[in-house]
Amino acid sequence: MTTLDETHDPLRTSWVDSANGHPDFPIQNLPLGVFQRGDDAAIGCAIGDQILDLAAIAPLLDPAWQRALSQPTLNSWLARTPADERALRRRLSGLLSDPAHRASLEPHLVAQSAVTMHLPVQIGDFTDFYVGIHHATNVGRQFRPDQPLMPNYKYVPIGYHGRASSVRVSGHPVIRPSGQRKPPEATEPTYSPSRRLDYELELGLWIGRGNALGSPVPIAEAGGHIAGYCLLNDWSARDLQAWEYQPLGPFLAKNFLTSVSPWIISADALLPFRKPMPPRPAGDPAPLPYLDDPADREQGALGISLIVTISTEAMRTAGLPLHILSNGEASAAMYWSAAQIVAHHSSNGCNLSPGDLIGTGTLSTADATGQGSLLEISQGGKAPITLPSGEQRSFLEDGDELTLTGWCEASGAVRIGFGSCSGRVVPSR
Template sequence: MIDHTHDAAASSWVEGTDDHEDFPVQNLPLGVFSHGHGTRRIGSAIGDYVVDLEGLADAGLLPNALRPALAEPTLNALFALDGATRRALRHALFALLTDPARQGAVAPWLSPTQGVELHLPFAIGDYSDFYVGIHHATNIGKLFRPDNPLLPNYKHVPIGYHGRASSIRVSGAPVIRPKGQIKAPDADQPTYAPCRRLDYELELGIWIAGDHAIAETIPIADAWDRIAGISLLNDWSARDIQAWEYQPLGPFLSKSFLTTISPWVVTAEALAPFRVAQPARPAGDPAPLPHLWDVQDQAQGALSIALSVTLASTAMRESGMAALELSRGTAQEAMYWTAGQIVTHHASNGCDLHTGDLLGTGTLSGPASGSEGSLMEISHGGQQPIHLPTGEQRCFLEDGDELTLHARAMREGYRAIGFGPCRGVVRQAR
């Protein structure tokens, strides 16, 4: 629902907001923050500031019906409310931040982002990771099955697996190199050792709003009503552990050690202008089954989001060098299945989804060289190292490396909005 809050000409009185790369007033993402070790509070990012929504509600500046949900330490209660109530919050906040006459009332509830701590936005009940990036699936498949990279089911069903929610952390949390069983190709037996082929995966995280009972399904036409918003997601991967364990049941310890998300939830309402047509399936591809097909979802189910990844080694940071861009692509090109199809498929067997559940898209790689979403692809399985400006080389991540995901939703005629960084620094195994 595109409305006045998406007007590219809208301006905020908050200093520096109109030129902010990620958080202009057209965005208003939601998250959870605290001052030091104080109470966690719900806030919204506006430029380089966080506005305290609980404080605004207590001051009578937001709809009274929102006060109980905004007093919670997570977003779960807020996104359990209906979409109309959440839009009312967006409209009220937009009005406060664009009307100079309200500056005196709102300014006491603004804090510089650098002075607060950001936390996981939801209490996450469950996490599932999908595999809808067709170019990533093809690139990885070619490494192991050059003549048949995609398995027969890929174009019929959104592939996914049930992941581990307890090890999801917010951007900035350290990436402790995991240990696990590793079997070298020429070895007779596996060994238990620190991972040597640590990788990242560039993904989007889809947050669920609302609940439904077990055995109920979600019609594809209603799927976006269940999407609270989107964050960046890095599903760190231990490729050498994965190679040994993933058959016959798939990844386990190679993924469960850590998943990192960006702290701000860019809401479904903010993303409305950036929902665009899903790319047409290539000639000869099977049509989705009827429960996964909706004309409107195909017309507005893809996301016009630019994605990029940067790496900075310890030596680069100590020398003051800028991070090296590893790749750049778009979500629209990368995703073979839409966010709506992901949600509908997840519930199609009667699985109940609840507010705060998190669904990863899987690695989002583009079709061209330079748009890959993992080092496994960039280095061709470790055969072609990347050259850093310090003279260092990388096939996979080394201790001290800082890896950052970036994303901006962009479309002609609208103000671009960003997601904020999703960052992690690799530390040695314990």
């Protein structure tokens, strides 16, 4: 873990007026992303409701960075060292806080509302974990009341390999997937559109520096391989999943779409919001030595507030406000830390690469207000929820739009946010 510096100063303001008091992108955040205005995609930094084109201001940056920051994706930049990432953050913070640079930078600002956002990287691999212990317990209880968690859960961070090709940036439509489904009362499966479409509230980890094949990342170094974080929704077809998942796990139920928010919130920006990992309950095993690190125990958790909202076509037509489905905090949901996820992923020598995406798995809190999926909220469909329009939902219907939002607040720090991650369900093709 690094220490706080002038980029975290709560008194620092920007000459970009919209940044001051912005709920997501004040000068203390400065996330990177890829935007398109006209024909070409470019790397930019979010500041208030604007984006600063980093390729366009290359003369004001370190010449060694120019090539990586002139690419249409962030892969080359993420491959650089954390020291470079920290130095760029400090340089941008200085430029955007000093009015002397306003005349040279202002022509290279563009409104976020005037651009199209892209995936920030070309994703080579996507792995989804299952570190939300309350989600695992809630779901496990529906199928195994006497043993919600499998015996390995508290020893090993559970994960599976997802499908990188179907990861899309926020706003991409959610085409209802089709697949084999077999209700308990049926004797044979049928092929049809999913009837139990669900969302999963997750955080995404973007890998920065990779590791060589055969060279595990030690737990004490794992945090230095995480370039940043995003919001992630691993859309799930629960009826397809129930039929196909044994013995190898999810397949068509998951690989049709994963949505991510467009901005990479750097590990440095999140430093003021680090927290101790929640103490393990009495009787739980201690992590094995390769997953145990004193610094990670003290600062490995992330104080990120997470909210999921829904709107239906009927709600939008009637002008009704968004309805909150989930309201919780990441630190209360994760049994394993981000560093433990990376250390375990590479512990057998698996090589991670710059731009790889790792999902935490669904993050639910212990109480019902923070459950991160409709599978939990509706108790598998047994307890439908009633929306402000009078409609009921157990799972998602066509026209429903889900939005994930996340932000961090702490005493002595300026609030920063993740932006949003949304998707609207459209009929099966």
